[in-house]
Amino acid sequence: MPVTKSAKGLQGTVDLKLDLRSPPETAKTLQIKDSSFSDGQGTPVSSESLGYDKTKGITGFQTLVHLVKSNIGTGILGLPLAVKNAGILMGPLSVLAIGFIACHCMHILVRCAQRFCHRLNKPFMDYGDTMMHGLEASPNVWLQNHARWGRHIVTFFLIVTQLGFCCVYVVFLADNLKQVVEAVNSTTNNCHDNNTVLLTPTMDSRLYMLAFTPVLMLLVLVQNLRILTVFSMLANISMVVSLVIIAQYITQGIPDPNQLPLIASWKTYPLFFGTAISSFESIGMILPLENKMKDSRRFPAILSLGMSIVTALYVCIGTLGYLRFGSGIKASITLNLPNCWLYQSVKLLYIFGIMCTYALLFYVPAKIVIPFAISQVSKRWALPVDLSIRFAMVCLTCILAILIPRLDLVISLVGSVSGSALALIIPPLLEITTYYSEGMNPLTIAKDALISILGFVGFVVGTYEALENLIQSKDPHTFSNSTIFIQ
Helix, strand or coil: CCCCCCCCCCCCCEECCCCCCCHHHHHHCCEECCCEEECCCCCEEEHHHHCCCCCCCECHHHHHHHHHHHHCCHHHHHHHHHHHHHCCCHHHHHHHHHHHHHHHHHHHHHHHHHHHHHHHCCCCCCHHHHHHHHHHCCCCHHHHHCCHHHHHHHHHHHHHHHHHHHHHHHHHHHHHHHHHHHCHHHCECCCCCCCCCCCCCCCCHHHHHHHHHHHHHHHCCCCCHHHHHHHHHHHHHHHHHHHHHHHHHHCCCCCCHHHCCCCCCCCCHHHHHHHHHHHCCCHHHHHHHHHHECCHHHHHHHHHHHHHHHHHHHHHHHHHHHHHHHHHCCCCHHHHCCCEHHHHHHHHHHHHHHHHHHHHHHHHHHHHHHHHHHCCCCHHHHHHHHHHHHHHHHHHHHHHHHHCCCHHHHHHHHHHHHHHHHHHHHHHHHHHHHHHHHCCCHHHHHHHHHHHHHHHHHHHHHHHHHHHHHHHCCCHHHCHHHCCCCC
């Protein structure tokens, strides 16, 4: 069966209309649609979900809303621990620096894509295509001959990002549900007198992960983008409500910060880097949003405004969360909330939101892997292969989560591996290959090289430190992820 080449990469997600009653016909109707793409966390977004018709485009305000929304995920919940790993002074300053550099790299990607759209007379260029054409424009013959590998590399890292965050979500679900269940007998309606809580021991957190597996398998069977859009809306509502409740709590009763280190140990800083860069992982949705705007000339200004809002929010939540809980901050700030039903409901809301988001994250890699696999088998095996791959991918994310049950290390690994490559390493190199033959300022080349080198150092050192911490953890599943906040 011929499969249409994914010229849209991951942002222009393959829209596979899979009809379970007629798999042979499904195998013939693969096509790429510009009306669907993925947001920064890999969530598929369609024109229906954005609330506009494709031919009309979206306003600047709508673009700003979706830009901010795509950045606000589970990463923000891990930023207080990231600030602890960097220090109360170094942490916020580093978040500001990473936010500025990430925004600059997004602008680079937009400029390069616009350059190739104008040169090749194309209406839209996604991340993978931009990388491929950038290598073709390089003066190096070897890079020109292997330009297609650029698109493959970008697609690979985007898939790693989606499945990596699926692993993060599995660990998050298990840790938060375990804490709610263990504290249910002592949970009260009084959120002020939250004294020491004696937990009722339950099963290991890894068993909770196994328990979620069949539920997640059922969720990934939903393949209709309109239904997934409803999941996205419900997830967004639950997360916004939860963040508001968290924000009002951490601003109350902040203790004396003099005991907190201004600069933490250099050995823990790579863990900060991985968590922080994973929080800014929205570069995958920049080009699709720019393409959907009515007036794309305003997009650079909106991008700067949106990333400024996101960075400011990250600095506030990360700093206030660390100030509020100090050295006792957990891998997710939800695990530090008091033992009363108001704040336990925050965990339950986030559990619901994350379960919905898991199906959305899963949509993108599934639409890349499954069509290729189906094309290799006969028509009567199309449906069994489709379902088998879906279940196998869910099992893979759950197995990886069980093997790495520390939420902070999973987030840091995902950020260090894929976040560094997509957000920091590739865009500056892309600018060099795109404009070098036309003549570039040596300072611009030096700047791009410096950003890519810093990103590569973060990639190597962050990955190494996360793996080393994992190996040295004798009993990782009893790490602070699963302990309750004690007032």
